[in-house]
Amino acid sequence: MLSSVRAVLLADDPALKHQSAVPLGRVIVALAPSYSALVASTSSVGKDVMPRVAAMIDVTQVSEVTRIVEARTFEHPVYASNAIETVRVMSAHVVLTIRCSAFAPADNAAEAAPIRRVQIEVGKSATVVLAETLSPTDRPTLGGARVIIAGGRALGSKEQFDALLVPLADRLGAAIGASRAAVDAGYASNDRQVGQTGKIVAPQIYVAVGISGAIQHLAGIKDAKTIVAINKDAQAPIFEVADYGLVGDLFELVPELTRQLEHAHA
Numbered sequence: 295m296l297s298s299v300r301a302v303l304l305a306d307d308p309a310l311k312h313q314s315a316v317p318l319g320r321v322i323v324a325l326a327p328s329y330s331a332l333v334a335s336t337s338s339v340g341k342d343v344m345p346r347v348a349a350m351i352d353v354t355q356v357s358e359v360t361r362i363v364e365a366r367t368f369e370h371p372v373y374a375s376n377a378i379e380t381v382r383v384m385s386a387h388v389v390l391t392i393r394c395s396a397f398a399p400a401d402n403a404a405e406a407a408p409i410r411r412v413q414i415e416v417g418k419s420a421t422v423v424l425a426e427t428l429s430p431t432d433r434p435t436l437g438g439a440r441v442i443i444a445g446g447r448a449l450g451s452k453e454q455f456d457a458l459l460v461p462l463a464d465r466l467g468a469a470i471g472a473s474r475a476a477v478d479a480g481y482a483s484n485d486r487q488v489g490q491t492g493k494i495v496a497p498q499i500y501v502a503v504g505i506s507g508a509i510q511h512l513a514g515i516k517d518a519k520t521i522v523a524i525n526k527d528a529q530a531p532i533f534e535v536a537d538y539g540l541v542g543d544l545f546e547l548v549p550e551l552t553r554q555l556e557h558a559h560a
């Protein structure tokens with residue numbers, strides 16, 4: 295299988311600035327006849343544009359591929375990652391989104407790939423992007439973090455979420471994640487949500503603080519190497535997947551853990 299990039303096609307058009315699905319989809323579909331596989335990562339852009347591309351060329355997309363069995367056969371999780379389905383694609387084109395955390399990074403090619411400009415009529419779109427806001431942070435991103443501290447509904451407020459989790463995350467150089475309940479309650483921004491409808495993460499250590507362990511949350515942390523759970527309910531489902539568990543009140547345990555880590559580093 296090809297392990298490096300052979301060429302980069304550059305479609306430079308102001309209409310593509312925001313990578314919206316309509317203009318980007320038109321570019322990909324225009325290029326599609328020269329390729330048998332159209333592949334994107336399962337990022338917000340990939341999840342937005344690839345189903346549109348698949349519909350435009352009338353094929354079925356395979357989403358969140360976790361293993362390429364051969365050129366037309368793929369594995370991907372279904373039912374909130376509770377089953378793995380093997381799919382063989384019979385159409386001429388294969389359209390995929392890839393769960394990046396399931397694959398090792400590609401090797402750096404010895405030589406840089408050539409960049410070729412392509413001219414494609416992007417046309418008009420009924421979608422207008424009004425604003426784009428970045429959440430600035432010095433922390434590692436959830437996708438690439440070695441350690442993630444994630445908080446749930448039990449944190450009770452945004453102030454408590456930040457007051458407890460930020461010092462612990464600072465101590466460990468960790469990214470901060472959240473359950474959907476915590477995001478819905480406004481304790482953390484949307485881009486921090488971990489789970490089926492949030493980010494799928496694969497850190498070395500995932501610390502779940504006051505998170506019950508609903509299947510939709512667990513779907514996002516199946517690839518975490520070590521899971522640590524802090525929860526006052528010893529029966530919480532998170533303990534079924536946790537490698538280490540602390541049963542108790544997070545408002546006592548988290549500051550204590552942060553203090554202990556400070557002493558250990560002093």
Ligand code: FAD
Pocket residue numbers: 445446447448472473474475476487488489490491492493503504505506507508509510511514524525526527530542543544545
């Ligand atoms: P809760 O379930 O309310 O759990 C709070 C936990 O904190 C409990 O276990 C409790 O024992 C513990 N606790 C309370 N007080 C303390 C304390 N003082 N000290 C220690 N522990 C304490 N959820 C996601 O997270 N991500 C998703 O992507 C996602 N997608 C979804 C998609 C669909 C279609 C649906 C239907 C749901 C989805 N959900 C998702 C929601 C999910 O089902 C749960 O509702 C959510 O994960 C619960 O969040 P939580 O664990 O923070 O809250």
